[in-house]
Amino acid sequence: MEVLKQRILAEGKNLGRGILKIDSFLNHRLDAGLMVAMGEEIARRFADDRVTLILTAEVSGIAPALTAGYALGVPVVYARKHKPITMKEPVYIETAPSHTKGGETHLMVSPEFIHETDRILIVDDFLASGKTLHALARIVQHAGAELVGIACVVEKTFEGGRAFLADLNVRIEALATIVSLENGGIQFADSAPTARAVADSTDGRLA
Numbered sequence: 001m002e003v004l005k006q007r008i009l010a011e012g013k014n015l016g017r018g019i020l021k022i023d024s025f026l027n028h029r030l031d032a033g034l035m036v037a038m039g040e041e042i043a044r045r046f047a048d049d050r051v052t053l054i055l056t057a058e059v060s061g062i063a064p065a066l067t068a069g070y071a072l073g074v075p076v077v078y079a080r081k082h083k084p085i086t087m088k089e090p091v092y093i094e095t096a097p098s099h100t101k102g103g104e105t106h107l108m109v110s111p112e113f114i115h116e117t118d119r120i121l122i123v124d125d126f127l128a129s130g131k132t133l134h135a136l137a138r139i140v141q142h143a144g145a146e147l148v149g150i151a152c153v154v155e156k157t158f159e160g161g162r163a164f165l166a167d168l169n170v171r172i173e174a175l176a177t178i179v180s181l182e183n184g185g186i187q188f189a190d191s192a193p194t195a196r197a198v199a200d201s202t203d204g205r206l207a
Helices: 002-011 032-045 062-072 131-143
Strands: 053-057 076-079 092-097 104-109 119-127 146-156 171-180
Touching: 002 032, 002 146, 002 171, 032 062, 032 146, 032 171, 053 062, 053 131, 062 076, 062 119, 062 146, 076 104, 092 131, 104 131, 119 131, 131 146
Parallel strands: 053 076, 053 119, 119 146, 146 171
Antiparallel strands: 092 104
């Protein structure tokens, strides 16, 4: 998705250690117009898959999931990381390591919002190690629903997430695919390396 790649090149910050900060339009401040365009592109790619529900994880996956859900005309469920008093037991729960915060993150979904008859598309902001996406896929399995695909805004191929998700045997789509963040650059799968200065890792929250 060319417009997304151009925004990443213009505003993205390579913080080193494989971390890309793009919170000026996705992970903190949201560009509503870009979100709509991304949702429409995800919907276009999965238009023939008869999706009935989109599943994501809070917080950064919600915006692209919501616009994709709107474009597809289906509801969106996001896995909660903290259990509110309104969420009654039992719940579907899985854990995944947090790439930017460290430790384990719990992902919880109420059974009242995901059913055996659902055809589910998982949408998230990043595909890196794939462990959060795999945890969401396991929730789909617990519910007895069918996982029809996975869509992400940015894939970082060098972290091996696609291979980690291979056992799910579903189509994976990325709107922008980054193959390298070495030497302060940002290299997309279909382009030459682009020189970028490495940002100070203390500059704000990590994407």
